[in-house]
Amino acid sequence: MKKRIGVLALQGAFREHRLILEQLGCEVTEIRKSSDLDGIHGLIIPGGESTAIGKLLQFGDLGEKIKEKAIDNLPIFGTCSGMILLSKRIENSTQYNLGLMDMTAKRNAFGRQIASFEADLNVPTLGSQSVRAVFIRAPFIQEIAPNVGILAEYDGKIVFVRQGNMLASAFHPELTEDLRVHRYFLKIVEENWGN
């Protein structure tokens, strides 16, 4: 059976995640309401604007249903604004979040758009070849609880983390041709599925 992965399709770059997942042989469901979550084996929260996605998560019961699924161990991967929404704490903000990973995110942490950049990122978990990471008005993680693992840092800032079945990156693997980050998430999905 094919892995069925949900991509939160409220706002942002959900199409890019969809294309990569399809390339990797997954069945993809776009998630716009809570009933769309039925039967998925993993969920991706894409890049976009975290405040806008947060507002839309509160329309109906979608946000709360995602939290319930996470308690049931659904693997979730958040990129950029997805990382912010997954964080328990967001610096200087009271915006809606899912709060599923025990860490503090700092928004627009590298500066405004003119400071957005791409760089080669060393991610030992994915092998010795670096990952071309695209940072767009990106956040970073300011502090983490001991149960959150650091997968990559850029310039001393935490930009890629894992906590159990949950994965979060400050950069956008969906904007490059390198499929290793998505493959890594699908491995988490597979392991979880077996249990």
Next chain:
Amino acid sequence: MVEIASWKVKTGLAEMLKGGVIMDVTTAEQAKIAEEAGACAVMALERVPSDIRAAGGVARMADPTIIEEIMESVTIPVMAKARIGHFVEAQILESLGADYIDESEVLTPADDLYHINKHDFKVPFVCGCRNLGEALRRIGEGAAMIRTKGEPGTGNVVEAVRHMRTVMSEIRQLSAMPQEELMTAAKNMGAPYDLVFYVAEHGKLPVVNFAAGGIATPADAALMMQLGVDGVFVGSGIFKSGDPQARAKAIVIATTNYNDAKVLAEISKDLGEAMSGIEISTLAASERMQERGW
């Protein structure tokens, strides 16, 4: 190697805006209302297009104080408009830290022949178009995002629909062409050959395309989304309506749930007065902002 302001980073921000609503705002207070409603970005302006239309005269870049106040009041991206061809206004906006520049026909053009060479800038640009040739010329000059022009400040969606249908129809025509016809197509539409080739091969524009100019209701936003745009700009439609808060939120929800008529019916209820619109045929050719741009 670290690369700042690469093409990927410029077009990438537009990718992140997809499925969202970009709202025109003239004060910090309006910007907060827009952010609270779920806007994915705001456009900082001195006057919304319908007021520009009413005021007449020359419309220019907004006072930097207004743009800075708006940038300080919200965490979402802040865009600002420069006049067509006015590369110094663009330099000023870039130095202020604007996240995107709209080289816009809503303002009075500063150059009657040439647009800004947008490759010169670190900040990305969005430009308007009425057809595919215009879109590809702007992308050739460095625009990292496109919007269909519509007719700004009218609250009348008909021109936005016409421009989107034109672009989509021209894309379909290119997709169906054998390769030997593409050079003549490029010549006829006045567009760079490599971009014509890209569109023919991929069946889509190489950058994100939003709708603009005349969107006033949640149904208007959903209509444009169903026609295939990636997101919407709402100019005068929100803050010239009876209940901006409610309308802004409803348009955001409509842009996400554009295919769900039940949701659209629900959120279209009790929004108060929409902005009063203008029938396009009552506008003299000289009053049509969409004719600006070459």
